[in-house]
Amino acid sequence: MQREMGREVEQLADVYIDSLSGVVLPPLRNGDISSLQAMLERGMGFQRGITDLAIVVADRQGRPLAQVGEPRGPSPLEQGLVGDHWALQGDGDIAWIQRQLVEDGETIGLMAAQLAFPEQSARRQRLVLALTVVDLILTGMAALLAAAFSRRLIRPFMVLTAALRRAGSGQFEPLDIGNSVWRRDVEAAQLAQAYNSMTMRLREREELSGRLAEKERAAVLGRLAASLAHEVRNPLAGMLTALDTIRLFGAEPEAREQAVGLVERGLRQIEGVVKTTLATHRQDDEGRPITREDLEDLKLLVLPEARRGGIKLGWTVDLVEPFPVDALRLRQLLLNLLLNAVAATPPGRRVSLYVTRRGRMMVAEVADEAGGLPPTAARMLSGIASDGGVEGRLGLEIASQLTTALGAQIEVVPEQGGSRILVQVPAREEHPA
Numbered sequence: 001m002q003r004e005m006g007r008e009v010e011q012l013a014d015v016y017i018d019s020l021s022g023v024v025l026p027p028l029r030n031g032d033i034s035s036l037q038a039m040l041e042r043g044m045g046f047q048r049g050i051t052d053l054a055i056v057v058a059d060r061q062g063r064p065l066a067q068v069g070e071p072r073g074p075s076p077l078e079q080g081l082v083g084d085h086w087a088l089q090g091d092g093d094i095a096w097i098q099r100q101l102v103e104d105g106e107t108i109g110l111m112a113a114q115l116a117f118p119e120q121s122a123r124r125q126r127l128v129l130a131l132t133v134v135d136l137i138l139t140g141m142a143a144l145l146a147a148a149f150s151r152r153l154i155r156p157f158m159v160l161t162a163a164l165r166r167a168g169s170g171q172f173e174p175l176d177i178g179n180s181v182w183r184r185d186v187e188a189a190q191l192a193q194a195y196n197s198m199t200m201r202l203r204e205r206e207e208l209s210g211r212l213a214e215k216e217r218a219a220v221l222g223r224l225a226a227s228l229a230h231e232v233r234n235p236l237a238g239m240l241t242a243l244d245t246i247r248l249f250g251a252e253p254e255a256r257e258q259a260v261g262l263v264e265r266g267l268r269q270i271e272g273v274v275k276t277t278l279a280t281h282r283q284d285d286e287g288r289p290i291t292r293e294d295l296e297d298l299k300l301l302v303l304p305e306a307r308r309g310g311i312k313l314g315w316t317v318d319l320v321e322p323f324p325v326d327a328l329r330l331r332q333l334l335l336n337l338l339l340n341a342v343a344a345t346p347p348g349r350r351v352s353l354y355v356t357r358r359g360r361m362m363v364a365e366v367a368d369e370a371g372g373l374p375p376t377a378a379r380m381l382s383g384i385a386s387d388g389g390v391e392g393r394l395g396l397e398i399a400s401q402l403t404t405a406l407g408a409q410i411e412v413v414p415e416q417g418g419s420r421i422l423v424q425v426p427a428r429e430e431h432p433a
Contacts, residue, residue, distance in 0.1 A: 009117045010086060013097040016050055017113055021101055024057055028065070028101060028109050037066040044068055051116040053094070057101075058110045071114045082110060093121035156188035160195060172199040172206070216398055232270050239263045289322035290330050290362075295355055298331060302338045306351065311342050314352030314367075323362050324428045326406060330362075333402040337366045337421055340396070344370040345418075360427040369418040378412035381421070 020043055027035040040055050054069030062082045076085040076098045085098040098112040163175055174196040175182070182189040242259035249255040295317045306313045334353070341351045349369035356363055373381075380396045403410050408425040 009088075009095060009115075009120055010097075012050055012117065012120075013086070013095060013113075013115055016052070016115060017097050017099045017111065020055070020113065021099060021111060024111060025101060025103060025108075028057065029103060033065055037068070040066055040068040051118060053114040053116055055114075056112045058112075060107050060109060062110060065109070069114070073114075075112050075114065077110065077112055085112075093117050093124075152184075156182060156185055156192070160191065163195060167199060167202070172203045174199050213398060232274075236270075239267070288327045289324045290319075290327035291322045292317050292319045294327055294331055295319065295334070295353075298335055298338065298353075301335060302342060305339060305342045309342060309345070310347030311345050312348075312350040314350060314354075316352070316354045318354075318356040319362075320357075323357060323425075325362060325425050326428070329402050329406055330425060333399055333406070333408075333423070334364060334366070336399045336402070337423075340399075341366055341368040341370065341421075344368065346370070349418075362425045362427070364423040364425070365420055366423070367415070367418065367420040371418060372414055373412050373419040373421075378419075381410055381412060 023039050023043060024036055027033075027039060036057060040057065044052055044055065052069065054067065054071035054075070056064055056067045056071075056075050056077060058064045058077050060082075062077045062080070064077065072094065073089065076087070076096055081098065083098075084100055085096065088095045094114065094116050096112060096114050098110060100107045101109040101111055159175065163173065166173060175192045177189060177192055177196070182192050239262065242262040245259040246256055249259075296315075299313070299315050303313060305311075338351065338353060345351050345368050351366070351368045354365045354367075377396055381400055400410070403423070406425055408423055411422040411424075413420040413422060
């Protein structure tokens, strides 16, 4: 467009200079400078569609002879140019045109004119404005089409991203493969199928984990029930003997007092075992701080298993005040570790528990003389390894889950002839009601 406008104004300038050349040649040839000046003044503003700003006539050496108008900038003659010349200025709406004045093949002078083209400039501006508006409209339409097309392309991935976000919060919902979102893109449909397969496997894993946890809980409860029955049966035998003594020698005060005392101690022992068992598995005290009595009561649950296996039991609880932690989960964790240690320790050896408080941290140590915990089991207990090929893996996995729920850390320290499990539990932040 710029080139077309340039050719148009150049043609107009040629017509202008050609028509003016025929007027100035006679006085220039005769050397009549005053007539030349008068003709130039009459010629200013004569042409339509062109505004002449200045006209300069010079001899063949470029020395000015006559001039009209006020030029904007130096003329080609002032720049030392003595031949034909054409030059646009500014935005192309002003130009200098210079032409040699020739008669009978001989150059007798030079004429330069500075011309303005207001109509062409206005038309060019209107055209530029129109093209700019059209370009903006086309660009906007292209942007809308690109946005719509891009949104259509990424929509499957947006749907998948939302599904993955829900899966991260535990909602394993499969995608509807029959939806039009997936039918339009084969690769996206394959991706959706892979996601559905993943969610199905995760749901199966969650269900399997829940069933395994229930089985482990049932197994632990079974062992505790057996221990409770064993612990109750022992004092019952002595109580029955005491009742026989009362029946036979009830008239004797000394024998009667001894028998009644034996019955009372047996009943209190049974009461202690039952209370401890109920406290360990009661769910309505979740969040209650743990006390020294809670930890001492665990000994009544572990002691029957230790006696049955011929295991020596060490027990030290250095806890003066209640510690702010979930008592239920911590008791279940320590009970699980202690029962597993007792089950793995050979007869005649020792399992011990040591509990103390160090600032905002409770430290519990479960030590045994079972020959050492296998490396894979130690990593599983710390939540690092999988559960493949480890005996008692359910108990270890549940212990690991309880540790995570408490925000605690477990470290297995190998020792000669056994191992020491170090449990560090942080104090829970108390929020006033």
